[in-house]
Amino acid sequence: MNERRLITAALAGDTDAEHRLYAAHVDRVYRLAFRMTGDGHWAEDLTQDTFIRAFDRLADFRGDGPFAGWLHRIATSVIYSALRSRQRRWRHEAGGVDPEQLESAVRSGTLDRDLRRRLDAAIDRLDLNQRLVLVMHDLEGFTHPEIAEAMGTPVGTAKARLSRAREKLRTLLSDDGPAMGRQETGS
Amino acid sequence: MKQNELQKLLDEHNSPPETPRERMYLRIRKARQERTGRRRWWPMAAALAAMLVLGVGLGRLSQDPAMPTAGTSPVPEPQSEAGSGLLYRETTQRLFAGADALLTDFRLEGCRAERLPATTVWARSMLMQTRVLQGTPAGRDPELAGLLGELELTLTQIVTIDPEQCDRDADWIRHGLDERDTLGRLRTVASRTADTDPL
Numbered sequence: 001m002n003e004r005r006l007i008t009a010a011l012a013g014d015t016d017a018e019h020r021l022y023a024a025h026v027d028r029v030y031r032l033a034f035r036m037t038g039d040g041h042w043a044e045d046l047t048q049d050t051f052i053r054a055f056d057r058l059a060d061f062r063g064d065g066p067f068a069g070w071l072h073r074i075a076t077s078v079i080y081s082a083l084r085s086r087q088r089r090w091r092h093e094a095g096g097v098d099p100e101q102l103e104s105a106v107r108s109g110t111l112d113r114d115l116r117r118r119l120d121a122a123i124d125r126l127d128l129n130q131r132l133v134l135v136m137h138d139l140e141g142f143t144h145p146e147i148a149e150a151m152g153t154p155v156g157t158a159k160a161r162l163s164r165a166r167e168k169l170r171t172l173l174s175d176d177g178p179a180m181g182r183q184e185t186g187s
Numbered sequence: 188m189k190q191n192e193l194q195k196l197l198d199e200h201n202s203p204p205e206t207p208r209e210r211m212y213l214r215i216r217k218a219r220q221e222r223t224g225r226r227r228w229w230p231m232a233a234a235l236a237a238m239l240v241l242g243v244g245l246g247r248l249s250q251d252p253a254m255p256t257a258g259t260s261p262v263p264e265p266q267s268e269a270g271s272g273l274l275y276r277e278t279t280q281r282l283f284a285g286a287d288a289l290l291t292d293f294r295l296e297g298c299r300a301e302r303l304p305a306t307t308v309w310a311r312s313m314l315m316q317t318r319v320l321q322g323t324p325a326g327r328d329p330e331l332a333g334l335l336g337e338l339e340l341t342l343t344q345i346v347t348i349d350p351e352q353c354d355r356d357a358d359w360i361r362h363g364l365d366e367r368d369t370l371g372r373l374r375t376v377a378s379r380t381a382d383t384d385p386l
Contacts, residue, residue, distance in 0.1 A: 008351055011300055011350055011351070012350050012351070013304075015216070019212060022212055022215070023208065023212075026206055026208055026211065026212075027206045027208075030203065030206040030207075030211070031203045031206070034201060034203035034204070035200065035201045035203060036201075037201070038201040040204065043203070044207060044210075044211055044214075047211055048211050048214050048215050048218065051211075051215050052215055052218055052219060052222075055215070055219060055300075056219070056222075056300070056301050057299075057300070058300050059298055059299055059300035059303075059353070060299075116196075116199065119196050119200065120200060120201070123197075123200055134197075135200075138194060138197050139197055139198065139200060166193065169193065170193065
């Protein structure tokens, strides 16, 4: 059964169709939520919220674009709102990373725990929009059009955000980067 | 740092475990069932209340005047035609007030997937009441009969909506309501004091 028929059947109350829609898309939503939060329970909550909202509003899906794009738009909205509202306290220590040490660790494949912690801190230092684009594109393999659809922006904006995110990450990972210790949320 | 080096680092950032698919799906189903249950409660209650009002009203009208009832005089006053007409009008007015609420709600969000089943249940109950009233003196009153007929048509359209074509059907129903100003006329009759215009 194709996706359009699954959606129609789910709207008519067919729970099997609903489950098949869920099964087809849940991995990507959960992985994105986990990458963004780093917390299994929180990622589960966000994934559940995404699908509850999606199924509640399924009648609003017009079919102008792919269902995945519509669903990912809900997912990014849920994740973004949750991260902003939670305003989690910065958990990581401030500090830069020695580029030579970093490249050496990458080459040898042995990143020590401290280095990885600093990298996580640098990623979390990105503003939420940049982080979302970076995670979606570089970690989860979303295409630029998919990211643009999910974030409700033109493709060019998504590309520009990714470019800025990578540049900022490099800056944050260098000794010359701005001091860590606070999280930005704008963009 | 080159992009491929950065990429190797990024791949390990918050690396997700296997998706707990079934656990999350069970929670989603449970949450949705609970929400649906809560949403279904109020139109069912409204329909039940409306049925009760209609039943009491019609019960009083159909009561044998010679039959004494508890707490009343052993020889009750026979009901006058005007009094009987007032009861039918009042019952019809309550139906119209309920129909106003239903149709207003339907106009606003009738096709929302989570609302449509409850709206259909509500409309079906109201359709039954409408048909009962069409067989009473209210159905012979020129003003009320016309409105009861329009209401019956509209409610029939709502209860037979095809969920797959809901937007199209809802547009059609809205168009009919607007063209005939059905909501405005229902409100006018519903708000009129019962004793001003007995049947």
